[in-house]
Amino acid sequence: MIMINEVTKTFQDKKQFVTALKHVTFSVKKGETVGLLGENGAGKTTLLRTIATLLAPSEGTVTVAGFNTIADPNEIKKRIGVLFGGETGLYDRLTARENLEYFAMLYGLSKHETKVRINDLAKMFGMKDYLDRKVGKFSKGMRQKVAIARTLIHDPEIILFDEPTTGLDITSSNVFRQLVHQLKSEGKTIVFSSHIMEEVALLCDNVAMMHKGELVHHGNLEKLYQSESTRDLNYIFMSKLVRRDENYAS
Template sequence: MIKLTDVSKQFKDKRQLVKAIDYVSLDVKEGHVVGLIGENGAGKTTLLRMLCTLIRPDEGEITVNGKDIFEQQESYRSSLGVLFGAETGLYNRLTARENLEYFASLYNMSNHDTKNRIDMLAKRFGMRKYLDRRVEGFSKGMKQKVAISRTLIHNPSIVLFDEPTTGLDITSSNVFREFIFQLKEEGKTIIFSTHMMDEVEQLCDDLIMMHKGQVVYEGELETLFANENSRDLNYLFTSKIVRGDLYV
């Protein structure tokens, strides 16, 4: 469904060229949950930023259902839900409902659809009690639920998250996990980066392992476990990154 072909991206950093993405080719299947892992600086955020058309590759092509994402940016973006980091991007002075209404208006949603969608999300995430309170007094977990709802307000088919649980406590992380299961049931395609191996083990169908801008493993998690005769992703990650001896 989402296909990257020989995608590269360089940045100039203090007159030095950094290869953030180094000829990456990938295929993400519709309805799959994909975990994106790699050390700091491996290129995860850069990859996700390209996938949501925030930056263009220097070389290569990114297509969704065979169409270049930059050539159909507007319609592609309306099918995307994006959440970067634990930053919620919410307006503290507005209530949760007003925040969601605002984001719905950015997608030109009708009042009727907006109301129905907010009702549904509030029910699903248990937000009804505080839907009409200002966000400024919310706990991190409450804010996260609103932020996730914001990401989903327009019912996107592809959802991208960059380290969605970094800095969150166990309860809030569990909210995220529960939410991934629900999205998966709805058949959405989900890609998220994380440093938490147990998150990948629990939630993902597929794995993309990156190292220094290159993909060192792409495929089903179960296939990796079977080939390596181990289900310890932490160990498998370390053996690939540190010793480079993973069978792929």
């Protein structure tokens, strides 16, 4: 479903070049839920933006649903839903409903399909009470719910979330987790970044650990627990970094 092959991404910062991704290679199968783990600056958002066709790799290739991100970006955009942390993509002067209707129109949904999808998503996220209020006066949690609904309005087969529970209270975070379980049951392919180990442990089949632009580990969570003889994902992540640094030093 998603194939990332030897992807490197370099940015120019003033007169210096910064490498955000270094020869990253792994794949995501159809129906898998993969958690991207790593500290701030590890390259998680850059990788998600590259998968979403928003950034072109400096080296390597990314294919999504059989389409190359450089050659066929429009085909990929039809099949993915994307939400980046801190970027809701909503228009403050429009109501929540009007925002969702606008994005549904961009994806070519009919009026009937749009109405059904909005009603379903409003019920799922408990948004009916403020669906016809302007987004500009919403709390951060309310905006995030509408933004997640906007991401799912066209019923995409592949969903990319970047720090999706940032700014959400406990109740809203639980709603998001229930949503991921529902999407998994529908066979959706999900990749989401997080620094919350418990969230990844609860929701993901596989995990991809990143550090300073490099892939430290990728694989099945249960197999990882078995090989490390612990289910403490935070401990596993930190020990992976320590072992990596020791290997570089030797």
